[in-house]
Amino acid sequence: MELRSIKQRFDIIGDNPVLDRALEIAVQVASTDLSVLITGESGVGKEVIPQIIHINSPRKHNQYIAVNCGAIPEGTIDSELFGHEKGSFTGAFETRKGYFEVADGGTLFLDEVAELPLSTQVRLLRVIQSGEFIKVGSSKAQKTDVRVIAATNVNLPRAIRAGKFREDLYYRLNTVPITVPPLRERPGDVHLLFKKFALDFADKYNMPAIRLTPEAVILLESFRWPGNVRQLKSIAEQISVIEHNRIIGLDILKKYLPKDSSSQLPARIEGHGADYLTDRDIIFKVLYQLRQEIEELKQRLNHETAAPTSRISSNQELSGNIEETAVVDYDPDSEDVESNPTDENESPLSLQKVNEELIIKALEKHNGKRKPASIELGISERTLYRKIKELNLDL
Numbered sequence: 001m002e003l004r005s006i007k008q009r010f011d012i013i014g015d016n017p018v019l020d021r022a023l024e025i026a027v028q029v030a031s032t033d034l035s036v037l038i039t040g041e042s043g044v045g046k047e048v049i050p051q052i053i054h055i056n057s058p059r060k061h062n063q064y065i066a067v068n069c070g071a072i073p074e075g076t077i078d079s080e081l082f083g084h085e086k087g088s089f090t091g092a093f094e095t096r097k098g099y100f101e102v103a104d105g106g107t108l109f110l111d112e113v114a115e116l117p118l119s120t121q122v123r124l125l126r127v128i129q130s131g132e133f134i135k136v137g138s139s140k141a142q143k144t145d146v147r148v149i150a151a152t153n154v155n156l157p158r159a160i161r162a163g164k165f166r167e168d169l170y171y172r173l174n175t176v177p178i179t180v181p182p183l184r185e186r187p188g189d190v191h192l193l194f195k196k197f198a199l200d201f202a203d204k205y206n207m208p209a210i211r212l213t214p215e216a217v218i219l220l221e222s223f224r225w226p227g228n229v230r231q232l233k234s235i236a237e238q239i240s241v242i243e244h245n246r247i248i249g250l251d252i253l254k255k256y257l258p259k260d261s262s263s264q265l266p267a268r269i270e271g272h273g274a275d276y277l278t279d280r281d282i283i284f285k286v287l288y289q290l291r292q293e294i295e296e297l298k299q300r301l302n303h304e305t306a307a308p309t310s311r312i313s314s315n316q317e318l319s320g321n322i323e324e325t326a327v328v329d330y331d332p333d334s335e336d337v338e339s340n341p342t343d344e345n346e347s348p349l350s351l352q353k354v355n356e357e358l359i360i361k362a363l364e365k366h367n368g369k370r371k372p373a374s375i376e377l378g379i380s381e382r383t384l385y386r387k388i389k390e391l392n393l394d395l
């Protein structure tokens with residue numbers, strides 16, 4: 001099956017090459033019986049991969065069973081996977097088939113495989129290697145023909161070092177490794193996914209779909225997404241349900257993004273994105289330096305003897321809050337700068353210099369193109385045009 005039709009069939013959004021590669025490998029190995037280990041952070045979209053493999057394999061007319069190993073109590077997991085004989089433990093009133101028996105000829109997806117107890121890992125290794133298993137309470141080995149696909153968001157080499165996962169099982173499962181990349185490494189997919197979820201929820205709740213302003217898209221794409229696609233989906237749902245205004249700007253979006261430091265760290269964006277953040281960093285450093293100069297000038301004008309206090313005490317503070325205070329909040333068009341109580345006597349000339357610096361830097365970065373520069377500055381293209389005229393910038 002072609003990649004595009006796979007995506008359509010399984011409702012997969014995105015055109016990131018690393019994700020595409022993962023899907024391609026899934027299709028390629030589908031026809032074999034090799035074990036597959038799918039790794040990736042929580043919420044990246046691992047669960048669809050074993051389905052793709054099964055559907056594209058000669059086993060597609062037989063059973064596909066997905067088992068969440070983390071959700072089954074340790075005491076019953078062997079019985080669930082391998083079955084048990086009548087009377088083998090208290091409550092075993094009947095002989096019961098396990099998933100390895102039921103899925104004979106089909107595919108068994110062991111999700112959260114790192115959660116399996118070590119004793120179960122031994123049994124699992126045996127069935128993968130020899131196709132044989134023994135029911136709990138039995139002494140007779142049975143044959144089965146099951147293709148095993150496993151997934152985990154746990155770092156298995158680390159779990160092996162900690163003595164929680166068997167190394168031999170790891171190598172056996174990892175015959176074909178498939179890694180699904182985290183969302184922060186595919187920023188180009190973020191808005192595509194958001195738009196898809198916005199449409200889905202509009203449909204589900206019978207409301208018009210929400211849309212993001214260009215500034216909100218920039219924030220969405222530079223956010224770190226520690227919970228990956230699952231987190232993005234949940235935020236799209238919350239906004240779809242709660243907000244009356246269907247156009248979502250920066251301030252509204254910010255309310256829904258967690259404030260904890262790991263989420264706020266800007267994601268590294270490939271291509272233009274990394275430059276974008278670095279340049280912004282520089283622009284806002286210039287801004288703060290200029291503000292400091294303004295403070296000094298103000299104090300000198302007022303014949304004050306006390307040393308001027310800096311608004312930013314260190315670079316660390318500046319970079320630590322860059323997402324929160326500078327990149328996101330600053331709007332040269334807003335009244336914020338002027339209305340700050342400490343800036344009552346601020347020299348209009350210095351403020352003009354600040355604006356000028358910002359505008360020049362943004363325009364330089366975008367080769368004089370006003371539209372992207374205005375988006376970066378958080379003002380409309382028309383306002384930028386006016387500012388250029390007002391400031392008499394020879395551009």
Ligand SMILES: Nc1ncnc2c1ncn2[C@@H]1O[C@H](COP(=O)(O)OP(=O)(O)OP(=O)(O)O)[C@@H](O)[C@H]1O
Nearest residue numbers: 011012013041042043044045046047048153229230
């Ligand atoms: N590329 C995508 N296109 C559309 N929806 C996606 C995509 N990737 C993930 N999703 C959706 O995001 C949610 C989380 O994905 P999934 O359950 O596969 O995560 P996971 O990798 O298995 O995470 P965990 O390790 O926590 O189990 C699901 O609702 C899934 O449908």
Ligand SMILES: [Mg+2]
Nearest residue numbers: 043046047111
């Ligand atoms: Mg999962």
